[in-house]
Amino acid sequence: MSLAHRILPCLDTDGTRVVKGVHFEGLRDAGDPVELAARYNAEGADELVVLDIAAARDNRPTFLETIRHVAEQLSIPLTAGGGIRSLEDARCVVRAGADKVTVNTAAVERPELITQLSNEFGTQAVVLAIDAKREDQFWQVRVRGGRAATSWDALAWARRGVDLGAGEILLTSVDRDGTQSGFDLALTAAISRSVSVPVIASGGAKLPQHFLEVFTAGAADAALAASIFHDQVQSIRELKSFLQSNGVAVRLPC
């Protein structure tokens, strides 16, 4: 009896369609979020993440509609985010069917937002998304889809976020995102070992070996990937069988 390491497919959407790109750029269509959600729910995904990467204000009702349709398909938890700037934004996605919300740029700009969300929905519903980029001696927190630098060291920001009420960290390596060259193990391990909450590793996944490494050397509690699942490069079922045969606790669908 032990807590399973989680596999999380992520749907990056422009509000209505799943899109994908490298280093947050060069987006192209990757499918229908509702169809993908149903597939992942059946294939043994442990949770689903849906992000509005366009996060344009006039597009908001469409994104909420997408969350509603996705939630209808699921018997697993749903995390939603992208462009959540206020308590009211978060209420809308929770009402639409999300179990957890992720905050990123707005939390860096107004850290008290994390506490407001945690007080209203509980710690377990607040996922602090951190985009981190390697600098000489540290990992720098990036915002606005990885484009804008901040003065935060990722380790310090992760700890601060947890103190403010974040119940989970969704950690994306800006350097690895879209490269399919493996997770940033040093970054993931450094963050995971310095906070008391679960850490979801993101950015760079392709091979089953990458997931095995991030759960062992990277000390991740969960791992997220997008295009390798959308394009059926990697099946969730086979990935989990591989992990189990290598001694990693996973939930195999019965």
Next chain:
Amino acid sequence: MVTLIDYGAGNVTSVARALRRLGAEVRLTSNPEDVSSASSLVLPGVGHCAALLGFLDTHSLRRPLLDAIARGTPFLGICLGFQALYQRSDEAPEIPGLGLLPGQVHLLSRNVKLPHMGWNQIRLARSCPLLDGISPESYFYFAHSYAPPADGVETAAICKHGHEFTAVLECQRIFGVQFHPEKSGAAGATLLANFLRLAA
């Protein structure tokens, strides 16, 4: 018809959706008369226990809920809705719980990552009709930092994260689960279907 107490928590719609998928008719309410007239009751809950207990008090639901359970109305508490049955919780020690079960809800060990978030297995302490047809290997989805004690005679299944706690409870017509059956895939759906059958 299942009466689902709607206190505005995030998972109320998920629980309603999961029950409707199983063919149940679901009434969402925060009205004391609806609680009194219910043929079966579900109290979902996520978040802070002070919010749930505070809601029961401000909406005058505490007494009708206790009376309904005392009359033998089948009751299922989920996560925080289960923890509310105990005398008190460390999370909000100033607010008394419903007090139907002895003991106190404690913070899980600080030696493990909290919240206890994700899929875990349970170990049967005794047979329980709520778990009929569910493989002992099954995983359930947990998302909590506080948990009820593991040593009660009503404990039907135990889970461990840091220390052991009650994951499933059965006490006459009172059922409680610390995990979220509405988010626990096929195993969770089977558990909810069992409750509907037992409550019928």
